[in-house]
Amino acid sequence: MPKTAVDPWNTTPGESSFGQKGAQITPSDDADLATVSKGLVVLGAGTLSFIPADNADSDEITYSDLPVGYIVPYFVRRVLATGTTATVASIDA
Template sequence: MSDTDPHQGLAATPSGLGRRGAMVSPSDTTDLPLVAKAVVVCAAGNLVIIPPENADGAPITFTDCPVGFIPPFQVRRVKATGTTATVASVDR
C-alpha cells in the first residue's frame, strides 16, 4: 500500500470498484481484449452485450439505459448492431 494509493493492496471483487477502464468500441465480431468485470453506460442509449459464456448468437439487449447503468454480467463483447449507448469497460 502506498501513501497515494491506499486501495492498492485490496482484493478485487465482482462488486468492488474497478482499478482500470477504457472506452469501448462496439463490434459485432471482435471480443474485448480482456473480459470486462463490468461495463458502464457513459451516454444513454441501448446496449447489446455478450457475456463470457454466451454463444455469439446469444446477446442480451438492454433498452433505454441511463448514464451510469451497469448490466449484471461480465462482458466479453459489446455488439455494434443495436448499441446506441457510449460504454466504458471496468477491469480488475
C-alpha cells in the same frame, strides 16, 4: 508524475471488488474485448447489445433506454455494434 495517493483498496481484485481499470469500448459485431470486462458503465444514454462471457455468439442480451451511470451486472466479452447506441466503458480488475 508519480502516484502519491495511498490506495487502501488496492488488493488482489476479485469478482465482487470494484474495478481499478477501465476504458471506453468501441463496439464490434466480430471481435471480443481484449479482456473480459467485469461489468460496463453507461457513459452516453441509449441501447446496449452485448454478449456475456459464457454465452454463445448468438446469445446476446439487449438493454433499451439505459441512462448515464447505469452499471451492467454481467461479465462481458463483446459489445455489439449492431443495436448499440449507448456509449459504454469497461469496468476491469
